Structure formats: C-alpha cells, structure tokens
Amino acid sequence: MPRVLIADKLSPAAVDIFKNRGVDFDIKTGLAKDELIAVIGDYDGIAIRSGAKLDKDVIAAATNLKVIARAGIGVDNVDIPAATAKGVVVMNTPFGNSITTAEHAIAMMFALARQIPAADASTQQGKWEKNRFMGVELYAKTLGLIGAGNIGGIVADRANGLKMKVIAYDPFLSPERAIEMGVEKVELEDLLARADVITLHTPLTDKTRNILSAENLAKTKKGVLIVNCARGGLVDETALRELLDNGHVAGAGFDVFVTEPAKENPLFGSDKVVATPHLGASTNEAQENVALQVAEQVSDFLLTGAVTNALNSPSITAEEAPKLKPFVALAEKIGAFAGQMVDFGINSIDIAYEGQVAQLNVKPMTSAALAGVLRPMLAEINMVSAPAVAKDRGIVVSESRQDDSPIYDSLMRVTITTEKGVRAFAGTVIGGAPRIVEVKGMELDAAFAPAMLYVNNLDKPGFIGALGTILAEAGVNIATFNLGRVAAEEDAIALVGVDQAPADTVLAQIQALPHVKEARALTF
Numbered sequence: 001m002p003r004v005l006i007a008d009k010l011s012p013a014a015v016d017i018f019k020n021r022g023v024d025f026d027i028k029t030g031l032a033k034d035e036l037i038a039v040i041g042d043y044d045g046i047a048i049r050s051g052a053k054l055d056k057d058v059i060a061a062a063t064n065l066k067v068i069a070r071a072g073i074g075v076d077n078v079d080i081p082a083a084t085a086k087g088v089v090v091m092n093t094p095f096g097n098s099i100t101t102a103e104h105a106i107a108m109m110f111a112l113a114r115q116i117p118a119a120d121a122s123t124q125q126g127k128w129e130k131n132r133f134m135g136v137e138l139y140a141k142t143l144g145l146i147g148a149g150n151i152g153g154i155v156a157d158r159a160n161g162l163k164m165k166v167i168a169y170d171p172f173l174s175p176e177r178a179i180e181m182g183v184e185k186v187e188l189e190d191l192l193a194r195a196d197v198i199t200l201h202t203p204l205t206d207k208t209r210n211i212l213s214a215e216n217l218a219k220t221k222k223g224v225l226i227v228n229c230a231r232g233g234l235v236d237e238t239a240l241r242e243l244l245d246n247g248h249v250a251g252a253g254f255d256v257f258v259t260e261p262a263k264e265n266p267l268f269g270s271d272k273v274v275a276t277p278h279l280g281a282s283t284n285e286a287q288e289n290v291a292l293q294v295a296e297q298v299s300d301f302l303l304t305g306a307v308t309n310a311l312n313s314p315s316i317t318a319e320e321a322p323k324l325k326p327f328v329a330l331a332e333k334i335g336a337f338a339g340q341m342v343d344f345g346i347n348s349i350d351i352a353y354e355g356q357v358a359q360l361n362v363k364p365m366t367s368a369a370l371a372g373v374l375r376p377m378l379a380e381i382n383m384v385s386a387p388a389v390a391k392d393r394g395i396v397v398s399e400s401r402q403d404d405s406p407i408y409d410s411l412m413r414v415t416i417t418t419e420k421g422v423r424a425f426a427g428t429v430i431g432g433a434p435r436i437v438e439v440k441g442m443e444l445d446a447a448f449a450p451a452m453l454y455v456n457n458l459d460k461p462g463f464i465g466a467l468g469t470i471l472a473e474a475g476v477n478i479a480t481f482n483l484g485r486v487a488a489e490e491d492a493i494a495l496v497g498v499d500q501a502p503a504d505t506v507l508a509q510i511q512a513l514p515h516v517k518e519a520r521a522l523t524f
C-alpha cells in the first residue's frame with residue numbers, strides 16, 4: 001500500500017479520501033528541515049501547503065518519493081528542478097483557492113480604505129475617535145492590478161462590481177482578454193502614475209521580484225493604497241515603510257512577506273499597515289477544494305499512474321505513456337523554445353502534426369506545447385491548466401494533422417501569432433530524444449541543451465569567429481553549435497548549446513555585432 005505524508009495542515013476531506021482509496025498516510029505537520037529529511041524516505045507521496053519547504057536537500061533524502069502534491073497554487077517552497085531531476089512529479093491545484101484569495105485582496109482594500117483594524121482597536125479601547133478615521137470611497141477610484149491571471153481576473157470582476165476603474169499591467173495579457181475582463185491594459189509606469197489602489201497578483205519570478213521597488217514606489221500617486229496577497233518579495237518592504245511613515249503611501253495590506261513566518265518585518269508597527277499571516281487561501285471552502293483535489297490526484301497517481309495537474313510532467317494515462325512520452329517531451333520543448341522567443345501578447349498558437357505522430361492522440365502533446373509556450377509568463381502553469389488558461393486569455397489554439405511528412409517520420413510545428421507577427425518552430429524525435437529542426441523557416445538539426453544561445457544574423461564571413469571570441473572572453477564554454485540559413489549571405493541562425501547561461505552583458509555584446517538581428521538566451 002502506498003504511503004503518503006501529510007506535512008502541512010490539510011482539511012480532513014483529504015484524510016477521508018486517502019482512507020477510502022486505500023492509501024496509507026501519516027500526519028506530521030510543522031517538521032523542521034532535519035526532521036523532514038529524517039522521515040521523508042519512508043513515503044511515496046507528500047501532501048503540503050506553503051509551510052513545508054521541500055528544498056534540494058529534502059528532495060535528495062526522498063529516496064522513495066514519487067509525487068509532491070501542493071494543496072494550493074504557489075510551489076515556490078518546492079525545488080521543482082530538483083524534483084524533476086529525481087523523477088518526482090510535482091502537482092498543484094491551480095484554481096481551488098483563487099476566489100478565496102481574490103476576496104482576501106478585496107477585503108484588504110476595504111480594510112485600508114476605511115482603516116477598519118485601527119478604528120476597531122481604538123473603539124474597543126473606549127476612545128471613540130470619530131474624527132481620526134476619515135476614509136476614502138472606492139467608487140470611481142482607479143484600481144491598478146499588477147498581474148491579471150486567475151486571481152487578478154477575479155479581483156477585476158469584483159472591483160468592476162464596485163464601479164472602480166480597473167487598469168492592469170500584465171505583459172502577457174492579450175488585448176482581447178483585457179476587454180473581456182473589463183480592464184484597461186497599461187504599462188507599469190502608467191499604472192504607477194494613475195492607480196489609487198494597487199493590488200499584486202503575480203508569481204514571484206526573476207522579473208517580478210521587487211516589481212514595486214523603491215524607485216517604482218516613488219512613482220505612485222500620493223495617498224495610494226497597496227495590497228499584496230500574492231507573494232512576499234514583490235514589494236521592497238523597507239522602502240514601503242519609509243513612504244508610509246512620510247505619508248506618501250496611505251496604507252498597505254500585506255498577507256505575504258519576504259520572510260515567512262514573519263515574526264519581525266519592516267512593515268510591522270505602523271497603524272497604516274494591515275497584516276495577515278498568509279491567510280489568502282484560508283477559508284473552509286478553498287481548503288476543502290484543494291484538499292479534495294490533492295488527495296484524489298495523489299491517490300490516482302500512486303494507485304493507477306494517472307498524472308493530473310502536474311507542473312513538471314505530462315498528464316497521460318498509463319497505457320498511452322510509452323508511445324506518447326517522447327512526443328510530449330518534444331512538444332513541451334518546442335513550446336518552451338517558442339514561448340521564450342515572444343515578448344508580446346499572443347493571439348494564436350497553432351500546433352501542426354505531420355507523419356506518424358499525427359496518428360497518435362495529440363491532445364497531451366498540444367497541452368504540453370501550450371504549457372511550454374506559456375511557462376515563461378506563468379511560472380506555475382501545467383498541462384491541465386494550460387488549455388484553459390490559453391482560452392481565458394483569448395488565445396486561439398488550433399491543431400492540424402497531416403499524414404505525410406516529407407523529411408522526417410514525424411514532425412511537430414508550433415506557430416505563434418502575436419500583435420507583432422508570426423514565429424514558427426518545428427522539431428522531431430530521433431532515437432527517443434527531441435530535436436529542433438526548423439526555426440524561421442530555416443532547416444537545422446539541434447539537440448536541446450539546458451542553456452542555449454539563439455542568434456539570428458545575416459550570413460556574412462567572420463560572424464562565427466566573432467561570436468566564438470565573445471563567448472570565450474566571457475568564459476562561456478560552447479557545447480554544441482548548429483547553423484541554418486536561407487542561402488549564402490542571407491538570413492541565418494545559430495543555435496549554440498552552452499555550458500553556462502550567457503549574462504545580459506554578453507548578450508548585449510553579441511547583439512552589437514555587425515549583421516546580428518536578434519540574440520537571446522534560452523533555457524530548457
């Protein structure tokens with residue numbers, strides 16, 4: 001009988017399911033890292049929320065672990081690359097607590113607008129300070145959303161109901177989806193200058209870390225209210241405290257903090273701050289949703305091999321697995337290639353299947369390709385949520401199949417149309433491994449490497465030498481080098497597998513080479 005460790009507080013709904021499905025379980029919450037390391041080897045699965053930290057040391061000790069299941073959305077407490085390298089499936093429940101968390105953000109907004117916690121404390125002390133607590137009306141005020149995904153979308157819907165004007169900064173929000181959500185898509189600078197209330201709804205990524213930096217906070221309107229129910233680290237807490245103290249920012253509602261559990265924090269002690277201990281998802285309804293989903297998903301996986309809501313693995317049935325596996329991996333890789341090559345709102349994604357692959361069930365491959373395309377924008381997307389997310393964002397997804405494939409036994413082509421144009425990428429499977437065989441209509445044949453450099457240039461003598469010199473001087477070792485071109489002296493591409501990801505300064509040097517049109521660092 002498989003064994004599961006419930007390592008964070010989960011609704012009892014999960015326990016009932018494990019019992020009914022015949023999955024053995026232990027409940028050990030609040031374990032310290034060394035305690036977790038000591039016991040994790042006994043388990044096939046682990047069910048967590050945001051409390052348990054599954055870093056690379058814990059995962060290294062998980063000798064029998066097959067599945068990590070997060071009862072919630074964010075998986076920043078799990079080292080997914082380490083889990084993937086160990087062959088451990090990581091699952092989450094992408095929608096189960098979205099409404100609850102959006103409601104918490106709205107609650108924070110009201111609490112700040114009417115200073116409810118401070119007024120409550122004062123009133124219960126018998127002070128009756130009627131003149132001290134002058135609030136602001138939310139009606140007709142501008143709400144600026146940073147991140148307009150599931151939770152941002154629900155907040156927008158509720159704020160529209162309050163007759164607020166909603167503007168959103170989300171580089172990956174398509175104009176069509178913005179219209180559908182009833183928001184005005186704006187640049188960050190515009191949002192900072194216009195918003196009376198700013199709420200954050202992005203994951204914490206390299207791009208979003210400190211998105212409200214000291215510099216950006218200084219560009220906000222005097223009297224702005226700031227709500228963070230997404231992730232600690234999106235806002236510079238020290239800079240925010242200074243602006244609260246000098247009166248520029250009128251209030252801050254924070255559910256998440258740079259360091260959690262937050263026992264001390266720069267924001268604590270200000271009567272303009274409303275703080276909650278990461279309660280965004282803490283309602284009976286949301287906890288029951290996510291506990292039920294996690295227990296079903298883990299039981300299915302451990303008992304039948306079915307994979308649902310996986311962040312690092314395709315969702316395919318046990319029977320389909322052997323045939324589909326290499327093509328699903330190919331789809332994810334070409335999608336990831338394509339997703340890293342676009343900077344604008346995506347209008348449509350077409351996946352074409354040619355040759356033998358067209359005879360298979362292509363749905364998991366299409367989902368894998370979409371997850372690959374969208375992952376650079378939505379860190380926590382998975383194969384199950386990707387089609388729904390694409391649909392929600394107004395991205396038109398199409399599939400086509402053709403029995404003939406002129407060169408390869410099987411070919412898969414991902415074509416992305418954005419506001420600015422069309423880009424297509426094709427690949428195949430050779431010897432069970434995915435290969436990229438067409439970029440910008442140019443043929444080449446390259447294996448995917450963890451770190452790659454893409455350069456589009458005019459095919460002129462001296463380019464390869466100059467590129468090699470820049471990489472050598474930067475200490476970047478070349479592992480593989482593949483070229484494609486339209487014709488001599490015409491459009492050409494180089495796909496270089498590198499042992500170290502090139503720094504932005506190195507990319508800038510390459511970009512500045514004569515005849516280079518575009519240079520990008522890619523990771524797979």
Ligand SMILES: NC(=O)c1ccc[n+]([C@@H]2O[C@H](COP(=O)([O-])OP(=O)(O)OC[C@H]3O[C@@H](n4cnc5c(N)ncnc54)[C@H](O)[C@@H]3O)[C@@H](O)[C@H]2O)c1
Nearest residue numbers: 074101147148149150151170172201202203229230280281
């Ligand atoms: N406080 C809580 O208890 C709680 C509960 C649930 C979720 N969350 C967190 O809320 C966040 C949002 O969750 P979600 O379900 O809406 O996720 P989502 O993936 O549906 O949406 C995230 C949005 O952020 C956008 N985004 C990505 N990079 C961006 C950037 N650089 N600038 C602006 N926008 C960017 C994406 O395009 C996407 O639309 C996550 O971090 C999640 O972990 C917190």
Ligand SMILES: O=C(O)[C@H](O)COP(=O)(O)O
Nearest residue numbers: 049050051072073074281
């Ligand atoms: O990402 C999430 O789902 C939230 O941060 C909720 O976290 P929790 O389940 O630990 O409350």
